[in-house]
Amino acid sequence: MAERVTLTIDGRPVEAEAGELLIAVAQRSGNYIPRFCWHPRLDPVGMCRMCLVEIEGPRGRALTTSCTTRVAEGMVVHTASDVVEKAQEGVLEFLLINHPLDCPVCDKGGECPLQDQTMACGPGESRYVEEKRHFAKPIPISDLVLLDRERCILCARCTRFADEVAGDPLIEFVSRGNDTQVLTFPGEPFASYFSGNTVQVCPVGALTAIPYRFRARPWDLEAVESTCPHCSVGCRIAVQASANEVVRFLGVDNAPTNQGWLCDKGRFGFEYLRSPERLIAPLVRGKDGELHAATWGEALDRAATGLRRVIDGSGADAVAGLGGARSTNEEAYAFGKFLRATVGTNHLDARLDDALGARFLTASPHRAAIDDLDGAGAILLWGPDLKEELPVLYLRVRGAVRRGAGLVVVHPRGNGLDPVAAHSLRYRPGEGAAMLRRLSEGEGDAASVRAALERGPLVAIVGRTGLAEDPGLAEAVAAFAEGFAGAKVLPVTRRGNLYGGLDMGVAPDLLPGRVPAADPAAREALEARWGGLSGGEGEDAAGIITGLGEGRIRALVLLGCDPAADFPDPARAVAALEGAELVVAVDLFLTESARRADVVFPALGFAEVEGTVTNLEGRVQKVNRLVPGPGQARPAHEILEDLATRLGHRIGAESAEALAAEVAEVAPAYAGVAWDTLDRGAGREGRLLPVPVPYRLPLEAPQEESGDLVLHLARVLYDRGTMLQQGGSPAGLAGEPVLGLHPADAARLGAAEGSRVRLTGSAGSAELTAALDPSLAPGTVYLAANLGAAVGPGLRVDVEVLP
């Protein structure tokens, strides 16, 4: 507990903690001191000089920047004296003399701190008759961000964000004095996954983003607060629309999660919502084998009849469902209830063989919240490259390291967090158990790593480093971490609302509310509400694909799920879909999977429906509706309700809110999560769920497996997925897949940088360009799984150099 002090601001006593910044203390006490360079999430620099105040000292009053002054007992501050007001007016005049004043054509006009503070504190007229500074305007500094140096007031918010927060110091002040400007380095674009944050923190219109440029005026925008749908971090955002079209996402400073920041995939990944490729009417496969537009009645009848035929002919067990990780909790709940209660099957999964055990993800003991990172003495990251898969969690880990946590990274390849890691260890996929043994024994060079981990409290972020890795390894790593006193574990996986989907019981071994399906008491409690259920556990995604291939499963219902693209072995998924008797897809687009379905229902998507979602730490947050959807698209839960009705059952999905109320009743972990509190006050931070059923971690690491060359099948941020590829501006960000080769392996194989090679894996081969990557563990090859090249998720691969 920091020492409390009392200071005097403009004659009023104000209490604060010793060492707080004066500008923040004043603001909290209702005294907003104008500022440009100060940002509560960046280190203060006192450069713009706008926040000058007078502080009484032994030699009289002195002008001081309130953003760099820490409060102390007895401090006497004047924020509105004549001297202060003249100084502030002077600073504003200095900022304006070279500013182009092109507000009528500037995106920032209407939400511009320079405009606002000029109105509040600035001079009434200009005394400047000299020629203004000129720069070429605007210049692109990255694929999505433009820089207008004439508008720039050189507050260094963008450069500090890039350096301090993002760790991408690719923009910097160049030249000096009157020629000072922000620029990229020669030949190096501002290629940062976080570049859009600089646009948001820019206090003028110097940095603008291509997706929003000239699209709207701030006073025409409608907005709701919501939660970013792209990954499982669950960043809080403001969704803004103009003329019923989403035009911008802004980060909201939610202290427990994103603290105002967003990755560029999240920030700019909304244009898909207005893609002309959106489904606007139901589609039904005709006798000609093609999909044709149909009425809702025709399509629902066709799907219901098909499902009834499979259930009657082969049993409810012949039906399976995949999806829910891209849906709201309420949609996922309706999906689970439809499959378990209406259809009567236990074959359902929100995962796609790409995650971790459902019970581990939802109920691992000593579960960490993201905020625990800030108090951590040590952080162990043995999981995906967070910069690629969970970018804002990457920022939070960087922040924790800045606060003094020692970071240990274990990964098969160079990792986004390596530059700030105290220890970065490499291992070959399949040989994780040996690495784990080394760390457990802590001998030799592992001793210092072990010592670093012991400087607790330890937070372990565990997940699959790649899709070729046994998911059991992550659980063994978690068990290892739990051996450290006070350790907490954050099991991570990437996709949107996967945690919410699992929490809603869209998993073969879980009922809604983190309850094991094998628990008879839990099933009984649920049956009281849902009616009779079949016992036992069903098949997971891999089992469902296999079951479809073998004919045991004959019908598949997809809810916002594209196994033909996203299953680690896409060829097997395509074969399963093509061999199925009936495939029903609910989606926004005619995806690779939907185009193989028999009935396709157009669903409403993000910003078109309301609901709740649950992030990777188990935080329930609201998503809200702002715009109508296209054509005849409908909310997924209504579609499922209509389908259930035709099968003689009711889900009770009258509205998302009604579903949420039912979830709060039947799902133990969600008891007391009140829908209407999540949009108000502190409720907007979301609600962190309890972990009701401790999950016993395995003591044994999975068996080791190896080969001459093993595959590290990772994922990159900018992928070939629908949400980016259907959005105009970000579509070009996804790169070409390359095969990463360690130089020693390349030399052995006779490959060089740029060589054409054929990679053959467990389920196919791909021709790729080789890229030498000394950061790989020797004997490991790297492939991004989500850039279109698929060779299967098997560990052993062959590489052949093509002539």
Next chain:
Amino acid sequence: MTAGILFARMEAHRADSHTLERYLATGGYDALRRALAEMTPDQVTAEVKASNLRGRGGAGFPCGVKWGFLAAATPRYLVVNADESEPGTFKDRQLLERDPHQLVEGAAIAAYALGVHQAFVYVRGEYARPARRLQRAVEEAYAAGFLGRGIAGSGFDLDLTVHLGAGAYICGEETALLNSLEGRRGEPRIRPPFPAVAGLYGRPTIVNNVETISNLPWIITHGGTAYDAIGPEGSRGTRLFSLSGHVRRPGNYEVVMGLTWRDLIFGEHLGGGMRAGRGLKAWIPGGASAPWLVPEHLDEPVTIDDAARLGTMLGSGAVIVMDETTDVVAAALSIVRFFAHESCGQCTPCREGTTWMQRVLERILRGAGRPADLDLLLDISDNISPGLRWPPAQTTICPLGPSATAPIVSIMRHFRPEVEARVTRGGAGG
């Protein structure tokens, strides 16, 4: 007239005062030997305190007091500021070029007193020859055992690194210098924390000027009280002045403070009077940052405190003399343009204000001035240095911006009718 502390050796041995051989032959490194062998670090500091030596970089802060602020944490650093860039100042250059061992010895004495084992000399980028001379002296000192491990048979270790700047005036400001030394942009830091608490690489650091440090061997050899006996109270010891402009004998002079400005400018062995028999119009008493003095001040004593009383400073000891033919607007522009060019660009009032003042002065000189420009110039100055008082207040991070207001305030204070004539004759200024 020359008092003979700093320049004694180079004046007696013009050909080779910079060599180790000559330095040793004239008692060099005896002070260091004595400090290491006979004195504790605290005793060395006590001598410096007793000497009342004040910093020669411009601010005139008592050296011993500054040392007392050095935080206890280790490692800690000593940085010698040899980024002599104030227009009109060229005294450190002569010390570096002609008596570099005096500086090396002084630095070693200071390092011993301060518990420092790594010192730096940050040399102005354009000072190629002084830097070479200093580098040679450092190498000689290492070879002779006055730097490195176990100096002069003692247990004291010191490494001294000579670092060449890249030509930015702002890097003479001590915190910008530290940033530059760390490889960052040369931009002044917000204080607090002061360098003595968190300086180079965030460690406790003392930054002293070349001339300040060069005084230390004499002080240790002769004692602090001997130094304190020289010159008037508050301005003890000798002082180097770089005399330039329209005097007969421009150059560096070592004088005991307390003489008058008339002595300095007109003294037979000093400035020697005005060139070509012209009248004196004004002089800048302490570098381009200092407000100007005019003939009515000629009989004022040259001391730190008397200068402050007159609303100016001795600063870095650069005295720039202007005769009656001087166009004061052009002279002011020359100085303002320098500061605008050298502004680091970090903070708003300096970056924008100095260039604005430059543009207005240029316009006046073009003959396109307006009567309102005089008050505009003063108000721009006031927005950089509120109240236009002495010592200057500032809306800026460092004193560079306020320095640019000194010539504006000076010409308005002493030559306003002349400036007014430039803006009312309309085009006559051509």
